[in-house]
Amino acid sequence: MTAFNHVQTAHCETGVISNMFRHYGLTISEPMAFGIGAGIFFGHLPFVKVNGVPGTTYRIWPGAIFSRVCKRLGVKMESRKFSSPDKAMQALDEMIAKGIPVGMQSSVYYLPYFPPSYRFHFNAHNLVVYGKNGGDYLVSDPIMETVTTIDRENLIQARFAKGFPEPKGKMYYPLEVPGKVDLKEPIKAGIKQACYYMLKIPVPMFGVKGIRFLAKRVQKYPEKEGDRRAGLYLGNIIRMQEEIGTGGAGFRFMYAAFLMEAGALLQNEALKSIGKDLTAVGDLWRNFAFEAGRVCKARAANNISYKELGNMLLHIADEEEKIFRRLSNVKLA
Amino acid sequence: MKKDEVPQDGDNMHHGTFKQLFYAVDQSGEYTPVTSVGWEPENVALGQAWEEVELRVQETRDKVLAGELSPIAYYMERTLLDLPLLARKVGKFQWQVKRHMQPDVFRKMKRNLIERYAGIFAISADVLQKGELLPFQRPL
Numbered sequence: 001m002t003a004f005n006h007v008q009t010a011h012c013e014t015g016v017i018s019n020m021f022r023h024y025g026l027t028i029s030e031p032m033a034f035g036i037g038a039g040i041f042f043g044h045l046p047f048v049k050v051n052g053v054p055g056t057t058y059r060i061w062p063g064a065i066f067s068r069v070c071k072r073l074g075v076k077m078e079s080r081k082f083s084s085p086d087k088a089m090q091a092l093d094e095m096i097a098k099g100i101p102v103g104m105q106s107s108v109y110y111l112p113y114f115p116p117s118y119r120f121h122f123n124a125h126n127l128v129v130y131g132k133n134g135g136d137y138l139v140s141d142p143i144m145e146t147v148t149t150i151d152r153e154n155l156i157q158a159r160f161a162k163g164f165p166e167p168k169g170k171m172y173y174p175l176e177v178p179g180k181v182d183l184k185e186p187i188k189a190g191i192k193q194a195c196y197y198m199l200k201i202p203v204p205m206f207g208v209k210g211i212r213f214l215a216k217r218v219q220k221y222p223e224k225e226g227d228r229r230a231g232l233y234l235g236n237i238i239r240m241q242e243e244i245g246t247g248g249a250g251f252r253f254m255y256a257a258f259l260m261e262a263g264a265l266l267q268n269e270a271l272k273s274i275g276k277d278l279t280a281v282g283d284l285w286r287n288f289a290f291e292a293g294r295v296c297k298a299r300a301a302n303n304i305s306y307k308e309l310g311n312m313l314l315h316i317a318d319e320e321e322k323i324f325r326r327l328s329n330v331k332l333a
Numbered sequence: 334m335k336k337d338e339v340p341q342d343g344d345n346m347h348h349g350t351f352k353q354l355f356y357a358v359d360q361s362g363e364y365t366p367v368t369s370v371g372w373e374p375e376n377v378a379l380g381q382a383w384e385e386v387e388l389r390v391q392e393t394r395d396k397v398l399a400g401e402l403s404p405i406a407y408y409m410e411r412t413l414l415d416l417p418l419l420a421r422k423v424g425k426f427q428w429q430v431k432r433h434m435q436p437d438v439f440r441k442m443k444r445n446l447i448e449r450y451a452g453i454f455a456i457s458a459d460v461l462q463k464g465e466l467l468p469f470q471r472p473l
Contacts, residue, residue, distance in 0.1 A: 008354050008366075008368070009354060009366075010353070010354045010355060010356060010366070031356065031364070050415070051385075051413075051415050052415070109413070115351045116472030117379060117383065117472050118379075119472070120382075120413060121413060121414065121418060143353070143354070144351070145351070145352055145368070162418065162421040162422040163417075163418040163421050163422070231381065232381070232382075232385055235377070235378040235381040235382060236378070236382070238374050238375060238377075238378040239375065239378045239379060239382060249334075250355055250356070253334060253355065253356045253357065253364070254356050256356075256364065257356045257364035260363065260364055261364075276362070279334070279358060282334060283334055286334065289372075289374045289375070290373075290374050292374065293373060293374025293375075293377045293378065294374075296374075296377050296378060296381055297377050
């Protein structure tokens with residue numbers, strides 16, 4: 001049976017990258033993968049509704065970190081989708097029989113080992129299957145503390161869940177992993193891209209502008225949406241900020257950890273200092289979630305509290321803008 | 334966030350079995366992974382999301398009992414689905430699924446379609462056809 005060195009991580013995509021590459025002798029920490037893949041982001045999408053509630057994201061769209069990290073580190077991946085569950089399971093069996101751990105996209109709704117209260121229809125979760133024990137598959141799910149198992153039926157359901165983004169049995173594994181990589185250029189490219197997405201992307205709902213966009217909408221929630229919807233919308237902003245595998249403040253801390261690690265590696269004091277300041281912005285996000293949680297709990301929407309929450313977001317937007325402006329000016333020789 | 338500030342507000346959302354990982358700063362100013370059993374605002378938001386599900390299930394149940402909607406509508410809510418997702422799963426257009434939520438249309442529905450819906454709702458086709466409304470159990 002294939003041995004797989006499972007390490008718990010904060011986020012599924014960067015976790016799978018880190019765990020999978022380590023299996024092939026390429027050691028990349030989760031924050032380093034997040035930074036090289038330019039994972040940090042903000043987007044508020046009022047027209048993309050799930051159960052009638054507008055979506056908010058604190059990181060780049062699913063799959064982007066993975067493909068960027070592979071490109072920048074020179075890892076060749078094979079990714080396959082399938083028309084039928086039988087073919088998909090057969091292909092999986094063949095790969096693990098060869099001792100190759102396989103990453104796959106799945107829906108958390110069908111993962112029996114997941115905490116039940118988190119099992120909503122979310123289709124962009126990543127995990128690694130590395131072996132088989134009788135009829136059960138051995139799973140390294142990066143957000144779980146230890147390895148676990150899943151039965152064939154549930155795994156099929158999770159791999160072929162309908163709805164956006166549809167997994168269609170997607171599985172992936174490296175064909176070629178370089179043993180040693182110079183991280184300097186990948187770090188530079190990742191930082192450059194993150195700055196572009198946070199500062200310059202020409203979409204008003206994205207990046208620092210997106211935080212301001214959300215701030216203004218939050219301030220209008222009570223009058224536009226009424227008590228129940230205002231509370232729900234706000235609750236969703238918190239959930240997307242903190243819940244497993246999403247994590248808004250969490251992503252700020254992870255990016256700060258990346259900047260510190262990159263600063264130490266490249267002996268660049270400016271990166272370290274920006275990392276420290278981004279930690280403070282992560283704390284602002286946590287304060288926001290804390291206050292928003294109190295407003296949610298109070299239920300009755302009042303204009304003043306929503307106004308204040310909007311102001312907190314505007315302040316966060318200003319601070320993030322400063323951080324990424326400084327970052328875009330750091331000279332990485 | 335400092336290491337000793339990582340929240341540990343367990344209220345059983347994680348069922349005592351799961352700890353989430355965060356990156357936090359230790360005494361020397363370096364980032365280090367720390368696990369957390371939960372955080373109050375997140376617990377509030379998650380609890381609220383489940384309350385909303387319960388409310389919708391209850392409202393839809395009332396409408397089914399009042400003869401305004403078919404059991405398809407009830408089970409859609411009970412399975413945490415919305416109209417676009419259910420339509421996608423059953424392989425129909427949204428307007429078709431909406432029609433299936435009309436009690437008259439539902440009564441004349443073909444058995445194989447009932448079976449397809451029942452599979453999505455993880456219940457038996459007989460239960461669905463008879464219009465039995467199995468209770469909803471929130472996983473908390």
